[in-house]
Amino acid sequence: MATNVQALGGTPLKRADAVGLAALVTAAAVMYFWRLDSNGWGNGYYAAAAQAGAADWQAFFFGSSDSGNSITVDKLPASIWLSSLSVRLFGLTSWSLLGPQALLGVGTVVLTYFTVRRHFRHSSAMIAGTVLLLSPAAAMMFRYNNPDALLTFLLTLAMYLMMRASEDGRWRWILGTGAVIGAAFLTKSAQALLLLPALAGVYMYSGPGRAGPRFLQLVTGLAAIAATAGWWLVIAEATRPDARPYAGGSFSNSFVEVLLRQNGLGRILGAAGGGTPGQEAAPPGPFRLIQFSSFGSQGAWLLPAAGLLLVAALILLRRQPRADLRRATLLFSGAWILSYCAIFSFMGGVIHPYYLIAIAPPIAMLIGATWEVLRPAQRWLPYRLVLASAVLMCGVVAFGYLSNSSPLGPVLALVVLAFCLVGCELAVFRLRNRGARRLSLVFLAATCGLGPLLFSASAIASAHTGVSPAASMLGSHTVLDSPDPSLWPDGNSQGIRGSALGHPADAQVVAFLRQADNPASRWAAASPGALNAAQYQLSLELPVMPVGGFNGGTPYPSVSQFSNYVESGDIRYYLVRHDAQDIDAEAEFADEVTDWVRAHFACVRIGDMDVFDLRQRLPNS
Known part of the structure; x- marks a missing residue:
């Protein structure tokens, strides 16, 4: 066991560290499995496809909506395969449909921990894992059968493999990354490819060895992506139309059209259909992800602070060698966030708040890693001011989200704001007393974590169904994610519910x-x-x-x-x-x-x- 841990985490875990990791994994398992069956079938659209795939192998391969093989779902089928195998093994239940996503959630927390642990202390890796646990989007989607759970797990695995490649430059890590991105493409097509610029750009800058071989490795990685993602598409397109189900989401019965229009440029530019009636519209723009509570409350609580801490940490590490692995971790995480936020902010097509699960792991990695980088610099006032500014950002964002979240929201917002102000004051002044320093950490943690914790706990405590689930404070559900009619908004809720759920x-x-x-x-x-x-x-x-x-x-x-x-x-x-x-x-x-x-x-x-x-x-x- 010690050897496996060393291979994953870089250095052997001490016994106390192993206990901490076990506690983190246990917390993740409890969070993602607790009352899992309260969500019923979850998203019935994908649940029906999983049931069909469990009953018929042709439906399994193509991701058909029914075992009669009339029409496929409008996504590529990798996430359906996972649920279908579970249903085939254990029968059609809430647990067999949603359990695989909960396991993926635990796996993503573990991968996040070990990605940070390779080049940072155990405490930093624990912070990263805990921040991911507190993400409302993660708490929601790792308990749900949309493709985003598998996508996020695969993206995190790709990040881990690229960090391994940055250490020794071995080809197997690059090829493994390509294979994982290809699998992610079969899960949610173009959304998986948004990570490529981040991985390729940072590896070209910080990878080991000369630039020429690194570039050749990346080209080979692209070939691995094409092979892993393309085999299914080639078979599907080569199959006679009358011998397979219709390609759902297309007008020409073409899976290529599904990729390009429904789940590719059409969705980014706004040409794709398939939207959900009644969903909150958030106009494209640079502040889209944080100015609307339906978006930011799912995963942007720490986003502004993470950006500020990243800049400060990179300044501190500016004199390190080009291939410094701690800086590479920061660059990979920051580039990942930037790639996804840029597209999510300006895409003109259908976008759901739960998409923010895709940036939950890199935000968690940044918070954990930058904490370790900046902590020795606390003796300098400028960096204490940076920390105080980051805490203030968290407090202001939390105040905005909580104020409109529920009847108790304004009270909770004031509590968090009070924690924030005290935490900022304690962060600015260099405290010599150990007890006072610990007290300041409590205020910092409360400011940054209380809001996400409340939203995540509400996601677990209440039932969700439909195509656009959202973690929200109790009493503020929407017609898109709650089966309880008493929580729906006024108006034509029955009609909206028919379309959404x-x-x-x-x-x-x-x-x-x-x-x-x-x-x-x-x-x-x-x-x-x-x-x-x-x-x-x-x-x-x-x-x-x-x-x-x-x-x-x-x-x-x-x-x-x-x-x-x-x-x-x-x-x-x-x-x-x-x-x-x-x-x-x-x-x-x-x-x-x-x-x-x-x-x-x-x-x-x-x-x-x-x-x-x-x-x-x-x-x-």
């Missing part, structure tokens, strides 16, 4: 479909939009076709194709809510199929649903 499966309809005689049908039913279809598929554990894909705006199936499926006996029932508020304004293709069904088949009202028997045509239709 999918209406819960009607128990009467589920009982009716279970008793129905449809053994020859490829799909037990079809329903407009993937979010509502998913609820019935998960309840029945039978394939339900999501007409029009995610939000009804994908041109599959066409009326002609749907008619052919009906004539072949592949679909038995069509389900649509009686109030017809399930789908948003982009659902033109699903609406066309729904109109055709209404015009040709008999309808029975069951609960809130109109159920059409596709074997009973209307007279003269």
Whole structure:
């Protein structure tokens, strides 16, 4: 065990350090697994795809929404593979769907610890791991089945491998980094590639050896990315369209289009669809991530302070050799944050607050590492002023987020502000008494950590479902992430909920479909939009076709194709809510199929649903 720890962390862990690491891992496990089943299926869109992949290997490979293989989800399938294997092994439960993400969360905390531990003290690595634990976005998404949990784990692993490459320049670390980035690309496509400029730029500057060989290594790393990410795309595109599910999120049944339009430049520039009705709009701009509580409260509590501390630490290390590994750690972390913040701040397409989980590990690494670099400089007043300024930034940011978070928010904001002012004063004056210094650390920790801790605790204490979960103070949930109607905002919440979460499966309809005689049908039913279809598929554990894909705006199936499926006996029932508020304004293709069904088949009202028997045509239709 000591050898493994030394290989990961650079130097052997002392017994006390090992106990501290064990405590950190235990805290992470408790945080990410506690009451995990309160989130139900999590995101039903991905949960249904995991259920389909567990039932059918073709659906597994392509990331199909249903085991009938009608249409895929609008992401590449790596995260679906993980959940599908878990469901295949343990059955369809909340734990099998969400457990893999919780394990990834624990793994990310461990990787963050060891990335810092290689060139900094145990205490700095513990600070980094603790800061990551306190990130609300991490507390939310490592308990959820969106692709972001796997993406963040892989990005952190890539950072660790590049640090190893910076130590000895071995090719295996570069190739390993390329393979990991390729796997991240299969998880969330273009978002994984945002890390490349940071990794490549810093390695070219601070890597060992001559520049020429380093450049050749990076080119080889790109080849590893292409191989790891490209094999699936080549197979998927080479498969005949009639022999695979439709590429969800595309208009031309092309996975390349999904990459470029839905999850690539289209999302960055604003050309991609698939948005969530009712989500808070944050106009693009340099302050987007911190001026809106829906964004900043998920992961930007320490972002301004981390930037200031990074600059101060780099100034202190300016005379170190080019390949200094402590400075390389800071540069890798800072460049990672800069790459993602630049895109998130100015992208014109759909953006969700939980995206900030992608910058949680590097912020944690910066806080832990800069603390060690700056601590010896506390005897100099300028650096004590820097520390006080960083604490003040944390206090001001926390005051802004907490003030609008809940009915108790203003009181909590004043408490944090009081901690901040006392902490700043104690940071400026050089305290000689050990007890006073410890007291100052308590105030600093309270200023920086109380707000994120409250938001993270609320994320664990309350249930979340839907496509855009958010960690928030109790009493301030939105329709996008809470299943409790009493917490929804006023207005057309039912209609918004249908688009954002999918209406819960009607128990009467589920009982009716279970008793129905449809053994020859490829799909037990079809329903407009993937979010509502998913609820019935998960309840029945039978394939339900999501007409029009995610939000009804994908041109599959066409009326002609749907008619052919009906004539072949592949679909038995069509389900649509009686109030017809399930789908948003982009659902033109699903609406066309729904109109055709209404015009040709008999309808029975069951609960809130109109159920059409596709074997009973209307007279003269």
